[in-house]
Amino acid sequence: MTPFLLAGIGGLMTELAGMLNIALEGLILIGAFFSVIFAASTGSLFLGILLGIMMTVFISWIFGAVTLYLKANVFITGLATNLLAGGLTTVLSFHLFGTKGVLMFQDLPSLPSLKIPALHGIPVLGDILLGHNILVYLGWLIVVLAWILIYRTPFGFRLRGTGSNPAAMTALGLKPQNYQMAGILISGFTCGLAGAVLTLNLGAYVPNISSGRGWIALVVIYLGGKTPFGILGAAFIFGLAESFSNYAQGFMNIPADFILAFPYIITVAAMVVMSIVQHRKVE
Amino acid sequence: MLVLRTILKGKHVKIKRSGIYVSAASLAITLAAAFIVMLVMIFIMSETPRDTIYFFFAGPFTNNYYLGNMLNSTIPLILTGLGISFAFRSSMFNLGGEGQVYAGGLAATAVCLAMPAAAGVVGISTAIIAAVVTGGVIAGMSGFFKMKWRTDELISSFLISNALIYIVDNFITGFLDDPENNLLTTKKIAEQFWFKKIFLPSNLDISIFFIVIIAVLAYFYLFRTHQGYEMRMCGLNPEFARYGGINVGRYMVLPMMLSGGFHGLAGAVSVLGTSHQCFKGFSGGMGWNGIAVALIARNNPVAVIPAALFFAYLEAGAKSAMINADITIEIASIVQSVVFFLITAQAIYNFVKYGRKGA
Secondary structure (H helix, E strand, O other), X not given: OHHHHHHHHHHHHHHHOOOOOOOHHHHHHHHHHHHHHHHHHHOOHHHHHHHHHHHHHHHHHHHHHHHHOOOOOHHHHHHHHHHHHHHHHHHHHHHHHOOOOOEEOOOOOOOOEOOOHHHOOOOOHHHHHOOOEHHXXXXXXXXXXXXXXXXXXXXXXXXXXXXXXXHHHHHOOOOHHHHHHHHHHHHHHHHHHHHHHHHHHHOEEOOXXXXXXXXXXXXXXXXXXXXXXXXXXXXXXXXXXXXXXXXHHHHOOOOHHHHHHHHHHHHHHHHHHHHHHHHHHHO | OHHHHHHHHOOOOOOOOOHHHHHHHHHHHHHHHHHHHHHHHHHHHOOOHHHHHHHHHHHHHOOHHHHHHHHXXXXXXXXXXXXXXXXXXXXXXXXXXXXXXHHHHHHHHHHHHHOOHHHHHHHHHHHHHHHHHHHHXXXXXXHHHHHHHOOOHHHHHHHHHHHHHHHHHHHHHOOOEOOOOOOOEEOOOOHHHOOOEOOOOOOOEOHHHHHXXXXXXXXXXXXXXXXXXXXXXXXXXXXXXXXXXXXXXXXXXXXXXXXXXXXXXXXHHHHHHHHOOOEOOOOOOHHHHHHHHHHHOOOOOOOHHHHHHHHHHHHHHHHHHHHHOOOOOOHHHHHHHHHHXXXXXXXXXXXXXXXXXXX
């Protein structure tokens, strides 16, 4: 669930600034690729995550600069970012490692996880709250930070103002573009982290490892009512659906292709149901 | 003197240039940027950059086989480009092209496999209709959700298409799998259903003539009929269109269905004309390329033809460089992303039009 959560929080920032960020998918992929590559080459998880995030923020800056300063269509530049991510990771993988397939890293340090033996005895709650790796807790921390940023700081007010009334922002002498750019860079940061969660957990890079998570995150934002804690809840549900489909593969005789299609079907269904509910409310 | 200086500085006198010139020049800037990025990448990645560049640019013209195959790959590109143009013209985003082409191809294959070989032309027509309907229904769903409940068609079309890709995969490797080999393909369709080849030894087939006619007809539909006018009006300004008494909801579903229909047709044409079977992932990239083609053509159905040719050239060049030199074909998708980044950039357009940035 952590990748959905992180990408969702990032997407929320641009969503509040009035932009639907379809580049999340590509940004996750960039983060996933570069964090594992840098972690393996430096031998340090921290440096790997840091450099991976920096790379993702850089790509999101390109996306933002073209969209905002060259005034391009945000959907098309979002697609461009996704295409660039797919192309760049494959070309670099081929150029550096001579393969377009899975990249395995044997001596990659594993992510430290939080273990408090005394509390592990608590049923259900202990399993849900404890024993995860540090990035999961970082994700939860980011939800809280995002909430504070959005609702308790001037920056947050201005970010939301950019989305709801850009003309008022201009009248106040503020530049809406600056806040949109900030939103995009934050989404670069969180997506970089989301990618790092994917590959560092696995200790390997699989081509197209983001596999639609950025798109599902867009729906998670809507399902979460465009609030950080709502996104936490929605990401939890999608995380459950994901683990269920992995689990179901084990004991039910469902072809693997249907398991792969399942997250998309669930997401479309959730999206349509939600828009029906909202439509009813408006009427 | 002062007047002259202001003219030279261009402060008050803005040079306004005509529409078509501006479009062409800003397109040229975008494509030039894409080629520069490509050259830089080749110099970084390739051990033998001179050979690589030669194969990239000249490769598609070195023999009839390459040339014919390049022309052949424009056929589905024109169709997907038309499909996207219809959606874009009415301000609808169809990001599900990949799945629609794939499902269309599967539908055409399934019909051909179910029919006796003697059915000939009837079989071909049925297969094409099946593919068009399949694509149309898939994309039409997103349009319908949008009309009914304001569900974002951009996200829904993408998600539906991605789910379908896996389901089609399952049909290809399961139900319709060819048991005689271990490849991930369906059985070959009967030879009576194949399109006639016109440029041997390449795969170029007779459908290219029909496709060009379809593009011209699409132009007339969009710019010379009442329905086309209403469709464009809904794209330009839906509020104004509604005020003018146009049924706006209808133009959320219809363009999406047309768009999906064109994608389905692209799938059918690739199967009947080129591959004669459905293999796993055969639609790879066709949907995205259709978006690129429509953008370069600025959603003009006739301009889609040269735009598709350009894209086919880019892909053929990358393929030739991959076979003969030492780069991978994905370099083409980086070049493509540069085109995507810059093609809608209003700042470039204004720069050409007024000679100054951000005017």
